[in-house]
Amino acid sequence: MNGRIMIVEDERIVALDLCQTLESFGHTVIKIVSSGEQAVSDGPSLKPDLVLMDIHLDGKMDGTEAARVFQEHNIPVLFLTAFAGQSMLDQAEKSSPYGYLVKPVETRALQATVRMALARRQAELDVEKGEERLRLAVDVAGLGVWEWDAAAREFIGEGQFEAILGHMPASLDDADSGFLTRIEPAYRSAIADALTRGEAIRTTVKLRQAPDTGRNGWLDFHARAFTGPDGDLGRAIGVIRDVTAQRNQEDHLRRAAVVFTSTGEGIAILDAQRRVVSVNPAFTEMTGYSESDVLTREPDDFLYARRHDDSFAAKLNGSDSDFWSGEVACVRKDGTLLPSWQHLCVVRDAQGQVGNYVLAISDTGALRRAEAQINHLAFHDTLTGLGNRNMLEDTIEKEIERANQNGSRMAVLFIDLDGFKLINDTMGHATGDQLLSEVARRILRVLRRTDTAIRLGGDEFLVVVPEVARLEDCASLAEKLLCEIRSVVELEHERLSVSASIGIAVYPDNATDFNDMIKAADSAMYGAKEHGRNRFAFYSSEMADRAMERLYIEQGLLRAIADEQFVLNYQPVVRLEDGQLLGFEALIRWDEPTHGRIEPDRFIPVAEESGLIDYIGSWVLHTACAQANTWIAAGFTDLRLAVNVSARQMRAGDFDTIVRDTLAATGFPAAQLELEITESTLQSVDRSRELLGRLKALGVMISIDDFGTGFSSLSLLKHLPIDRIKIDRSFVQDLPDDANDVAVTEAIIAMAGSLGLALLAEGVETPAQQQFLRARGCADAQGYLYSKPLDVHDVDLLIASPSRGRLS
Incomplete structure (x- = not known):
């Protein structure tokens, strides 16, 4: 690279030769100058590269002194x-020169030394510019940079640190002068x-008040x-x-938001x-408009009754200030009038320009409160505070x-108290009330807010x-x-016990209107009384049986998990060509202590709905x-192991993480694990491709289990990373006699072959089914022709037997 060079040499001929x-x-x-004095006078303004x-120059200042100025x-x-000489070198070293050439110097050596010196200078300038940019960025961002060298x-603190x-702290963690001691102990x-662990940390911390400056x-x-x-x-190192x-x-802003949200x-x-x-909850409650109803709309378009004098624009334009308050007639979303006291305010920015308007309304209608009281009396029972028949009809119609x-x-x-008439007749109406x-009160304690x-x-x-x-929720x-x-009910002077009979009717299963719903629930309640009271009954016995079954299963599943009642059986998988054992499909079974073995088709759907399946x-x-x-x-x-998912x-969302952790914990080879996913599952799972891709990774x-029983597009097989499809037993059981099953099975086999999928x-x-499938x-295959699902002991015996390789 070429540069701008200044020559300081007292021998004129040498200087001119160097210049040339x-x-x-x-x-x-x-x-070109001949003295140190002239060099330090002209050099700073010329800024040579x-x-x-x-070193020996005209005048009193030699070259080493001039170099220190430079x-x-x-x-x-x-x-x-x-x-x-050594003393000369020691003196020259103090100015950290870019080189030291001894005359006479060869032209090529001079060229190389000058070139290297200029390259070094350019590199240093680049570093200086980078450091300057960093310093400016630190200052602009208001950052303080610190470093602690433990050894x-x-x-060290730089930028805005101090x-x-x-x-400026003397250390990182010393009790008296350490940086960390300025931070509140909680952080x-x-x-x-x-x-200590060598980890990165990014957080917001509170400072303790400094004793000398009071700064926190x-x-x-x-x-x-x-x-x-x-x-x-x-x-x-940190910032x-x-x-x-x-x-x-x-x-x-948080306090303002609380006021904004909670004010009446x-x-x-x-x-x-x-x-x-933006509107606050009180505005929504008062007017009936949700925030989404009114966003980007002008209040004049929806809030005021159709009188021009009540409009936002009219009131503000008629005011000689940025404030106005007074009574206006507003209208709710449902069209009813809302007498209101309104405050209007203009919010201006630092330049005096209008930035926002604030509108506040208060309900001033005493009539509204009177109406609310009348409404409460009309729709609530005076004794218990619960809803009455009027509310019942209104609620059921809405639901x-x-x-x-x-x-x-x-x-x-429908709840009817058992034996209440006897208590009321013998102990008086006051006790009954x-x-x-x-x-x-007890009924309300049990209910949800929506009930x-x-x-x-x-x-x-x-x-x-x-x-x-779910019916079992009822x-x-x-x-x-x-x-x-x-x-037991503790009254002032009595201890009473009372039971109830409850009838349950479900819309639209049992009735389709208000009156029929009440009749169905009333009928179910009498059914509960007929079966002994202190119980409940569904209007439909079949529905009741289903609900009780699911309730029993759900409660039993919790006990099964706690008491480790689940076991696994293993269905052998064989090669059709020669009956060679390839592996097993893991099948869950539930051995319930009282009722014996419960099959998966009874408890797996309940586990799915209740979330216990995870x-x-x-x-x-x-x-x-x-x-x-x-x-x-x-x-x-x-061995090949198949597990249903x-x-x-x-x-x-984290199923691939669960699989990864399981493989790591058990040491089972990933390539020998096959996850069986139903066709309907693929249709219901969003972003199947991403999840299956992570599993394949x-x-x-x-594999797709029960293939052919769903209604998914064949593009599933084209776009998703599937390795195998399993022909559902519903197509296999009537082979080779049922022409429809033959056609479907042959189509699935042909499709799998064309897509390169295992079957x-x-x-x-x-044997007829075996022969048909093998021929095509x-x-x-797997099925009872080869083996029923086996427990662990039977699998141990099978693997240990000399004929372990064949099941045909």
Whole structure:
């Protein structure tokens, strides 16, 4: 590279020769001087890229003294002198020259030295520019940079560090003068732990008040520690930023948000064009408009009655200030009038321009309060405070309409107290009223906020339950109500016990209108009384049986998990060509102590709905992999293990992590694990491709179970990473006699062959089925023709037997 060079040489001929030589190299000689005094006078203003400096010069200042001046101005010096004694070198070294050439010097050596010196200078300039940019960035960002050298016990702070902290600490963690001691103890331990472990930490911390300056506040704290060879803290580097103002502003905004949210006044924030940008809950409650209803709309378009004088624009335009308040007639979303006291305010920015408007309204209608009281009396029972018959009809009609819109169910529970008439007749109406009030309180304790409790009259109560997802939920609620009601009631002078009979009717299963729902629930209640009281009954006995079955299964599953009642059986998988044993499919079984073995088709759907399938599925995967590993160790090295996966497990999002952790914990080879996913599961799982891709990345195999029973597009097979499809037993069981099953099976086999997918047939039970499938190219099978599902002991015997390789 070429540069601007200054020559300091007292021999004129030598100086001119150097000038000519340097210019022949392409450099520019900007000045030739013969004394140190002249050099330090002209050099700083000329700012040469390099100074060629002789040491013995005219005047009192020699070259080494001049070089030290140039060093202060960050101008590089290259000595070119006839002297190279030790004392001269020591003197020259003090100015950190870029080189030292001894005359006479060869032209090529001069060229190379000058070129290297200029390259070094350019590199240093680049570094200086980078450091300057970094310093400016640190200052602009308001950052304080710090470093702690544990070995040297040296703490360095740069940038805005001292301005932020108020002083410069002497160390990182010393009790008196350490940086960490300025941080509140609640935050300090997490920082110290992270730094000790050599981890990065990013957090916001609170400063303790400094005793000398009184300074405190909040810091954004980012740091990383580096451990030494012995594992102890060697070095820590970090940055801090003062966020006290930001934190205070956030606190202010948080308090303002609380006021905005909790105030009883309805508030709307408008932009400069008078369009709504935000409303508070009181505004929504008062007007009936949700925030989404009014966003970007002007209040004049929806809030005021059709009188021009009440409009936002008219009131504000008529005011000689930025404030207006007065009474206006507003209108709710449902069209009813809302007499209001309104406050309007203009919010201006620092330049005086309108930034926002604030509109606040208060309900001033005493009539509204009177109406609310009348409404309460009209729709509530005066004794218990529950809803009355008027509310009952209104509630049921609304819930029927909602159920029709959502395609959901709703239920009515009819509650009648057993033996209440006897208590009322023998102990008096006052005692009876106390008992009814207590029963009402107990009913409310059990219900959800969305449920509605009604006192129909006398000792009859009803509960309206919207959004019924599962019938067993109604049974569970009825059980809770029965338990709550039959607990001993402590009155002032009496201890009473009363039970109840509950009838349950479900819309639309049992009735389709208000009257029929009440009749159905009443009929079911009498059915409960006929069966002994202190119980509940569904309007349909078949429905009751199903609900009780599911309730029993769900409660039993919790006990089964706690008591380890689940076991695994293993269905052998064979090669159709020669009956060679290939592996096993793990099948869960539930051995219930009282009722014996419960098959999966009874409890797996309940486990899916209740969420217990997540635990059960993980248990099956871990148990099967651990067990299969023992068989690999016993000699069945190429064993293939298939495990079923539920739709809920797939939807959890972290199923690939569970599989990875299981493989790591058990040591089971990923390539020998096959996850069986139903066709319907693939249709219901979002982003199937991404999840299956992550599973495939683990090395496992993916198969579609019960293929052909779903209604998915064949593009599933084209776009998803599937390895195998399993022909469902429903197509196999009538082979080869049923022409439809023959056609479907042949189509599945042909399709699998064209897509390069492996095939396995389920439910093979006859030699004819075996022969048919083998003749058409199906490779693998499982079914009772070869073996029923085996327990662990039987599998151990099978693997240990000499004929382990054949099951045909």
